[in-house]
Amino acid sequence: MMALRNAFGGLALQETLAQIGVYASRIASSLGFMSYDTSGRLRVILADNASPISNMGAAGGYNMQYDQYGQMMQGAMNLRARINVS
Amino acid sequence: MATINTLRKFLDRKQWEPCNYCPNGSTSNTFVASSKADPHKFFPLGNTTVAMYDPTDDGWTYLPNPSMGGTFGGGTCGGCGLQGPAGNATAGTTTTITTNLNLPSDLRGYRLRITAGPNAGQERTILKNTLGANSVITVDTPFPTAITTASAYVLLTGRFYFFNGGTLSASSFRYYDTATNTWNNMSVTGLPATWGTDGKLVVTDSTIQYVTSTSTGGNSSTTIGTSGKAWVADAWRNFQVRIISGTGAGQIRTISNNSGNTLTVSAAWTTVPDNTSVYVIEGNDDYIYLMGNASGTMYRYSLTAATWTTLAPTTGRAGAPSNGMTANWINGVTAADWLDETLPQSNGRYIYSFRGNGSNALDVYDIASNSWSAPAYSAMNEAIQSSGGTESIGGFLYIMLGSSGRMLKFNIATNTMEPCSQLWYSQGSAITGDRMFSHSYFDGGTRIDFLYYITASQNMLFRMMLI
Numbered sequence: 354m355m356a357l358r359n360a361f362g363g364l365a366l367q368e369t370l371a372q373i374g375v376y377a378s379r380i381a382s383s384l385g386f387m388s389y390d391t392s393g394r395l396r397v398i399l400a401d402n403a404s405p406i407s408n409m410g411a412a413g414g415y416n417m418q419y420d421q422y423g424q425m426m427q428g429a430m431n432l433r434a435r436i437n438v439s
Numbered sequence: 440m441a442t443i444n445t446l447r448k449f450l451d452r453k454q455w456e457p458c459n460y461c462p463n464g465s466t467s468n469t470f471v472a473s474s475k476a477d478p479h480k481f482f483p484l485g486n487t488t489v490a491m492y493d494p495t496d497d498g499w500t501y502l503p504n505p506s507m508g509g510t511f512g513g514g515t516c517g518g519c520g521l522q523g524p525a526g527n528a529t530a531g532t533t534t535t536i537t538t539n540l541n542l543p544s545d546l547r548g549y550r551l552r553i554t555a556g557p558n559a560g561q562e563r564t565i566l567k568n569t570l571g572a573n574s575v576i577t578v579d580t581p582f583p584t585a586i587t588t589a590s591a592y593v594l595l596t597g598r599f600y601f602f603n604g605g606t607l608s609a610s611s612f613r614y615y616d617t618a619t620n621t622w623n624n625m626s627v628t629g630l631p632a633t634w635g636t637d638g639k640l641v642v643t644d645s646t647i648q649y650v651t652s653t654s655t656g657g658n659s660s661t662t663i664g665t666s667g668k669a670w671v672a673d674a675w676r677n678f679q680v681r682i683i684s685g686t687g688a689g690q691i692r693t694i695s696n697n698s699g700n701t702l703t704v705s706a707a708w709t710t711v712p713d714n715t716s717v718y719v720i721e722g723n724d725d726y727i728y729l730m731g732n733a734s735g736t737m738y739r740y741s742l743t744a745a746t747w748t749t750l751a752p753t754t755g756r757a758g759a760p761s762n763g764m765t766a767n768w769i770n771g772v773t774a775a776d777w778l779d780e781t782l783p784q785s786n787g788r789y790i791y792s793f794r795g796n797g798s799n800a801l802d803v804y805d806i807a808s809n810s811w812s813a814p815a816y817s818a819m820n821e822a823i824q825s826s827g828g829t830e831s832i833g834g835f836l837y838i839m840l841g842s843s844g845r846m847l848k849f850n851i852a853t854n855t856m857e858p859c860s861q862l863w864y865s866q867g868s869a870i871t872g873d874r875m876f877s878h879s880y881f882d883g884g885t886r887i888d889f890l891y892y893i894t895a896s897q898n899m900l901f902r903m904m905l906i
Contacts, residue, residue: 422457423865429456432904436887437443
């Protein structure tokens with residue numbers, strides 16, 4: 354954000370940009386994944402093809418696969434809790 | 440330690456869970472070979488690379504370079520067997536066996552069997568062993584007498600048999616020996632010059648004993664029997680009989696035929712058993728079956744003879760198998776009529792093979808009668824796909840229907856096809872190869888089975904507890 358402030362010069366503009374960032378974050382959280390790139394700009398990542406673990410296209414994106422991963426783990430742990438070892 | 444499993448069918452739903460992912464993704468014709476007697480699961484990735492998974496630690500590593508001949512692709516297949524290195528002791532005591540083996544790793548927990556000489560027929564668990572040349576193995580429980588140079592042993596440490604496709608060469612069929620951490624060639628003489636399309640290697644080992652009995656004597660140089668038995672004639676043909684104690688202990692022979700109460704063996708006994716001889720009937724450690732290559736012809740390898748035989752079944756296979764074919768040795772059915780030794784439907788007798796190529800045709804090879812049948816079953820309107828896998832466990836064949844993640848379950852005792860759970864994870868492109876395997880947890884009488892599956896065109900590994 355410092356780089357953006359220097360480029361545009363004004364505090365009010367920076368606050369506006371920050372507000373835009375908040376909105377972008379809300380939108381991104383419903384769509385995918387938000388991050389800053391190497392230039393300090395906000396980026397929304399809808400699908401990360403660099404991931405080695407999934408075929409994202411069919412399942413709808415990076416985050417959905419990881420949610421699914423956790424849900425599967427949770428389901429298995431619930432079953433494991435029904436096996437008592439003493 | 441006690442394990443109490445309170446899970447119940449219907450109340451609890453099967454659930455796939457992610458395991459640590461493979462170091463490489465699956466590609467066409469990659470498969471997993473495993474044995475219920477060995478914790479290691481083998482995942483060949485090409486002519487020079489085999490990954491190995493250990494379910495106990497949920498971890499992966501690589502075997503030494505297999506340097507396979509041939510072409511990794513259509514027809515490539517493999518399997519696992521129980522037997523490891525064998526030889527004669529060079530010295531010993533009641534608790535130690537000095538070998539001429541070069542053992543690079545600790546083999547504690549594996550079993551060994553004495554096959555001849557003092558203590559023949561005895562089995563022990565390896566407590567420890569020295570590393571390097573002329574390894575000295577210490578067992579957990581003393582033998583009745585001291586081991587001598589006349590004592591022959593076999594380590595039950597397992598092998599991975601790797602058969603490659605393409606133009607067959609001297610190094611197209613190799614085995615990895617777990618105990619010595621080495622690769623060794625096996626013969627391909629007698630096989631077609633090239634091997635492709637799809638293939639399956641089926642190992643029938645002595646993991647499970649189907650009959651344990653004491654002979655009532657009166658045996659000849661080629662027979663052993665027990666009066667009062669009421670076996671089906673020739674139901675035990677091509678199984679092996681092993682004398683585990685008493686006169687003649689340690690001897691193993693292939694059964695060539697049987698009457699109601701007597702087994703005839705293929706080679707004369709060195710020591711004729713008598714009424715002290717306790718014997719078991721079990722899977723034949725000597726045989727490996729090979730099928731595929733878009734042909735109904737099947738081949739059988741003899742480990743002791745190191746030769747292939749082209750089988751000439753009395754009834755041939757009804758149709759040639761193709762891509763997506765399966766082959767599973769059936770040896771774990773728990774239905775009462777499969778455990779009754781007086782009935783023909785014995786565990787260890789059959790290889791079930793779906794024909795593949797988008798059909799749902801099932802062919803069954805009867806090892807005892809050397810014949811094929813294509814039994815009618817309650818087939819659903821489903822094609823057995825070329826991407827997925829099958830696993831035989833607990834009386835069922837579990838079938839992964841390609842990259843959709845949907846599964847079927849074939850009930851062997853009732854001959855019915857049923858739906859079974861689903862892997863919801865989104866897989867990659869469909870590829871040929873049986874990437875399903877199993878591993879079981881044991882605690883006393885409690886057994887919990889897990890199915891494992893490597894997804895198509897990905898490196899994800901999942902497991903599912905069978906409820």
